[in-house]
Amino acid sequence: MTQSPPDRLYPNRGTDGDGDGREGLSRRHLLASGATASAVAAAGCAGDGGSEAGDDEDAASTGKPTIFVFNTGDGTVSLIDPASNEVVGSRAVGLSSSFPSNQYTPDLTDESEDALWLNVEQGVRALTAGTLEEVSRVDTGSGANWQEQTPDGSHVVVSAREPSHTNYRIDADRDAETFGEVTGELDRTDEGGRGDADGPGPCDVTIHPDGEYAYVPDLFGDTLTVLSVDPFEIETQIDVEPVVADAAAPWMATIAPDGETMLVEHNEGDSGTESIWDVTDPANPSERVRLTTDDGLGSGALTSEIGPDSETGYVFTPGSNDVSIIDLAAGTVTDRLDLGGSAFVGTWDPSKTSLYIPVQTNDEVAVIDHAAGEIVERIDVGPSPYGATAATVRPATDSASTMAVALARLGIAASTAETTYCIGKCACGHTLATNQ
Numbered sequence: 001m002t003q004s005p006p007d008r009l010y011p012n013r014g015t016d017g018d019g020d021g022r023e024g025l026s027r028r029h030l031l032a033s034g035a036t037a038s039a040v041a042a043a044g045c046a047g048d049g050g051s052e053a054g055d056d057e058d059a060a061s062t063g064k065p066t067i068f069v070f071n072t073g074d075g076t077v078s079l080i081d082p083a084s085n086e087v088v089g090s091r092a093v094g095l096s097s098s099f100p101s102n103q104y105t106p107d108l109t110d111e112s113e114d115a116l117w118l119n120v121e122q123g124v125r126a127l128t129a130g131t132l133e134e135v136s137r138v139d140t141g142s143g144a145n146w147q148e149q150t151p152d153g154s155h156v157v158v159s160a161r162e163p164s165h166t167n168y169r170i171d172a173d174r175d176a177e178t179f180g181e182v183t184g185e186l187d188r189t190d191e192g193g194r195g196d197a198d199g200p201g202p203c204d205v206t207i208h209p210d211g212e213y214a215y216v217p218d219l220f221g222d223t224l225t226v227l228s229v230d231p232f233e234i235e236t237q238i239d240v241e242p243v244v245a246d247a248a249a250p251w252m253a254t255i256a257p258d259g260e261t262m263l264v265e266h267n268e269g270d271s272g273t274e275s276i277w278d279v280t281d282p283a284n285p286s287e288r289v290r291l292t293t294d295d296g297l298g299s300g301a302l303t304s305e306i307g308p309d310s311e312t313g314y315v316f317t318p319g320s321n322d323v324s325i326i327d328l329a330a331g332t333v334t335d336r337l338d339l340g341g342s343a344f345v346g347t348w349d350p351s352k353t354s355l356y357i358p359v360q361t362n363d364e365v366a367v368i369d370h371a372a373g374e375i376v377e378r379i380d381v382g383p384s385p386y387g388a389t390a391a392t393v394r395p396a397t398d399s400a401s402t403m404a405v406a407l408a409r410l411g412i413a414a415s416t417a418e419t420t421y422c423i424g425k426c427a428c429g430h431t432l433a434t435n436q
Contacts, residue, residue: 060112060130064394065350068116069358069365072096073383074408075417077132078365079394080356082349085367085377089397092404093132095120095418099303099345101149101156102389103207103254106350108153109391113174116389117156119145121418124158124170126180129393136180140164144421148205148214155183155229157205157214165189165199167216169232184232193220194247200225203251204303209259213282217250217264224250224264226283235283243290245269252303255279256310261328263313265301266290272301274315274324276331289331296333298324302423303345307370308352314368316357318342323357323368337375339366344423347388358385382409386422 066088067080075096079089097118108114112130119125124147126136140160147158149172158168169184189199200221207214213235214227226236240248249267256262262277262285274291291297300319306312306328313326321342325335341361346368348355355368358381365385367377408417 060396061394062111062130063392065390065392066394067347067349067356067365067388067390068100069356069381069385070097070100070118070387070420071382071384072098072360072386072420072422074411076382076405076408078381078385079397080365080379080381082351082354082356082390085379087379087381089395089401090382090405091132091395091397091401092408093127095125096386096420098386098420098422099146099204100387100389101147102347103148104151104153105149106348106390106392107151108149109393112393114391114393115172115174116391117147117149117172118387119147120420123160124156126172129391130395132395136170138168138170138180138182140166140168142166144203146204148207150207150211150229151209152211157207157227157229159202159205159216161201161203161219162197162199165191165202167202167227169229186227186232186234191221193218194222195220204253206253206255206262208255208279208282209257210282215253215255215262215285217253219249219251219267222248222250224253224285226285238285240287242268243273244292250275254304254306254313256306256328257308258310261306261310263304263306263315263326265303265315271299271319272317273297274301274304274326276326276328291326291331291333296324296336298322298336305346305348305355308348312370314346314355316343316346318344325373335373337368339375345387347390350390350392356388356390358388360384360386386420
């Protein structure tokens with residue numbers, strides 16, 4: 001057995017056989033299994049009023065910025081304090097989410113009853129930010145779902161890919177009598193799709209800052225569809241041409257905070273491509289440039305985030321285990337940051353100063369300081385972290401939640417954890433023919 005030199009930013013990197021460092025459980029999780037067994041016993045003795053963090057943690061805390069990291073390995077959520085970049089608690093929720101709504105969520109969730117919207121099982125789910133209890137579920141009939149909340153918090157727009165090929169609008173207003181109900185539905189099956197696809201494959205959702213339009217890349221339709229949010233209907237549909245393959249295959253997208261630029265990821269060719277779009281006319285976006293690996297882009301462009309200044313794009317490229325940094329104005333790749341493992345999504349903290357990226361294969365979260373343009377921390381979390389979102393609410397952790405996490409860590413509760421859609425290896429997830 002060999003071991004790579006210790007590295008503060010790569011605490012889990014090493015080898016235990018063939019050099020990939022991922023055979024079986026990591027040493028940290030082997031040690032943790034013993035610790036969780038002790039935690040079960042300790043929590044069981046704490047009594048109903050016990051709390052590992054004190055009596056002030058018996059209720060959710062508002063005004064506390066928190067990063068929520070969903071661990072697909074055991075159905076738990078790791079709670080990170082962005083001020084200290086430390087895990088300050090964990091909760092077992094019996095589910096996981098690979099692509100939780102996070103575009104406007106940090107600005108909308110500052111009360112305990114505000115909702116976190118997640119893609120889970122055969123649809124989407126809403127959990128309160130303060131208690132992580134379910135308050136709404138919508139069955140879409142698809143295992144591959146993406147959703148995003150409008151900037152004013154009134155709606156959630158959903159893309160349900162095969163076999164549904166449907167876009168939904170859900171009432172997200174917690175004060176409304178129709179909260180959690182479907183208020184608009186667009187069955188797009190009759191559009192057809194490439195090859196044997198029985199529909200266009202609406203994939204991902206990003207919403208313009210003015211809240212009027214949502215943008216949906218269609219994986220099998222090779223189109224970019226612009227949805228009017230209210231009324232809920234198709235405003236524009238744009239054919240997307242391929243550059244390095246027979247099909248453009250757009251599948252994920254992110255619009256900049258200023259509403260003028262949008263990034264679109266393409267499952268095109270062997271390594272994927274990235275396009276930059278002009279959205280100054282929100283209803284009629286136009287493609288400016290397509291970046292490929294020949295331009296320095298990492299392999300397997302999957303999702304992206306855009307900095308608060310609307311100048312810098314961060315494209316997660318799990319094929320090369322890094323993040324490609326894009327100068328949006330110049331349309332060029334300026335840097336690549338090594339993540340040391342596969343990562344598929346990221347989320348901004350509520351202050352929009354740091355980008356938190358779950359590195360699934362390393363059981364950690366990498367933190368990019370936007371101003372510095374570099375990775376500044378690596379935080380150990382639960383097994384196989386995938387999705388992340390943020391809020392200014394922090395759920396409580398007490399003896400009961402400590403015991404639940406301990407049982408989940410030991411695998412005792414694993415059979416009850418609900419699955420989520422994952423691209424790449426996932427401890428729980430739907431296996432679809434289009435998973436790549």
